[in-house]
Structures are given as structure tokens and as C-alpha cells.
Amino acid sequence: MVDEVLTISDVGKRFGAVTALRDVNLTVRAGEIVALLGDNGAGKSTLMNVICGSHAADTGVVAVRGEPLTSLADAKRLGVGVVYQDLALAPHLSLAENLFLGNELARGFGPFRVLDRARMRGEARAAIERLGISTLRDVRLPVASLSGGQRQVLAVARAMKWAERLILLDEPTAALGPKQVGIVLDSIRKAADHGLGVVLVSHDIPSVLELADRIVILRHGTVAKDVPPDGLSVSDVVTVMVGEE
Numbered sequence: 001m002v003d004e005v006l007t008i009s010d011v012g013k014r015f016g017a018v019t020a021l022r023d024v025n026l027t028v029r030a031g032e033i034v035a036l037l038g039d040n041g042a043g044k045s046t047l048m049n050v051i052c053g054s055h056a057a058d059t060g061v062v063a064v065r066g067e068p069l070t071s072l073a074d075a076k077r078l079g080v081g082v083v084y085q086d087l088a089l090a091p092h093l094s095l096a097e098n099l100f101l102g103n104e105l106a107r108g109f110g111p112f113r114v115l116d117r118a119r120m121r122g123e124a125r126a127a128i129e130r131l132g133i134s135t136l137r138d139v140r141l142p143v144a145s146l147s148g149g150q151r152q153v154l155a156v157a158r159a160m161k162w163a164e165r166l167i168l169l170d171e172p173t174a175a176l177g178p179k180q181v182g183i184v185l186d187s188i189r190k191a192a193d194h195g196l197g198v199v200l201v202s203h204d205i206p207s208v209l210e211l212a213d214r215i216v217i218l219r220h221g222t223v224a225k226d227v228p229p230d231g232l233s234v235s236d237v238v239t240v241m242v243g244e245e
Helices: 044-052 072-077 095-099 117-131 148-162 178-193 205-211 234-242
Strands: 004-015 018-029 033-038 059-064 080-083 166-170 197-201 214-219 222-227
Touching: 004 044, 004 197, 018 044, 018 197, 018 222, 033 044, 033 178, 033 205, 033 234, 044 072, 044 080, 044 166, 044 197, 072 080, 080 148, 095 117, 095 148, 117 148, 117 178, 148 166, 148 178, 178 197, 178 205, 205 234, 214 234, 222 234
Parallel strands: 033 197, 033 214, 080 166, 166 197
Antiparallel strands: 004 018, 004 059, 214 222
């Protein structure tokens, strides 16, 4: 379909004698939030690593808008952003500097080029305003001064700024309080509202059932269920995850 940003077809991945993924098929559409759930060892992390290009699939195809993705370079070129569990933020740098980490703006010519901090601050404010988050008011503050929820929101804002098609999130609400969880979930929904496909891994099943448009449950490296969350309970999800009838 035209609105599919991610297509995973018959993907398999082995590590020696261990089969981590087997015949995985999955699609993600623009503006859709897909949650990957599963017990430990179900293949969630491996699948995320394959989608972001840090692992190449042994079999099958991963494609973004029809173009194959097999490496981190492909992911960047095809507009895929990743928010890792450790967030990859530099605590001593400001919000604006973290937003542009690795993509710094400069002004001047040749050896006389210097960082354009004013422009980076302006664009950082605009990126944060897109998420409608009022808790990140001063982009000059060091990240070390932020709460856990604020850091997560900053990481989502950074991914939104540089990702054109798809965002991957690994445990975005881990170790956060209820209020912070609400702020982070709201930022994820806003990313989808801006037309980005979203794939997230989480153990926070109640929050995922409220947020996601689709629930994909992995078991032993295969897709055990791929359904909308409507009518699903936490008990239903856990039953599929552990393979009990």
C-alpha cells in the first residue's frame, strides 16, 4: 500500500545455533504506532536491530518505502530515527546541542566556520514546540538538569527532527513515574500525528494498549499475534506471550 513506510517480509536471523527470528512479516503505515511485545528472548530486540540496520537479516527483506534497508547507513538515508533505551544524550551539553549532536550547524567559510548556536537554539525550540511539550522551555539548559521524562521527550524530539519516515523506540517509559509516562506517551502520539510511522518495544502493557494502533506479539522469534488493541486485556496479551491457552 502507498502509505506503508516499513515492510518486513519473511525475515529470519540466526546467531550460531540459535534462531532469533523466523519468517517475520510486518508492515507499519505512516502515522501508525505499532507496539512490539513479547517475553524475554522472544526476538524483540533482534527485530529492532534488524529494522534500524545494526544487524542484517539472514533471510527475507526489510524495506522502507520499497527501498531495502540492510545497514545503519541505509537507515539514516531512508529517514529512520532511533531512540535507544540509554537515550544517547550528552549530559553536559544543552538541549539544543543534543538535538543537533552529529548534525551541528555552522556559519562562516572554510577554516573560519564556527557553530551557529543561535540558529540551533531557534530550530531546537521549533522542534520541541512541534511536540507541544511545555516542560522543555529553555533549550540552553544542560541535559543533566532534566528529569527522566524530559530526557525521553528530548530524545523523541531529536528523532522527529531527523527522521523523515519512521521512529523506533526501545522501552521509552522504563523507570518513569506516572506523570512522566503520560508526557512521553503524548510525545509519541504527536510524532505519529505528524505522519511518522512508530515502532516501540515496551514491557508497559497497560500503556501500550492505550497508545498503540496495533499490537504485535512475538514468541520464539515469530509473530504470534498482530491485531488492534481494541478489546485486548493485559491478561490476553500475557497469555499469547507465554503461549498458554
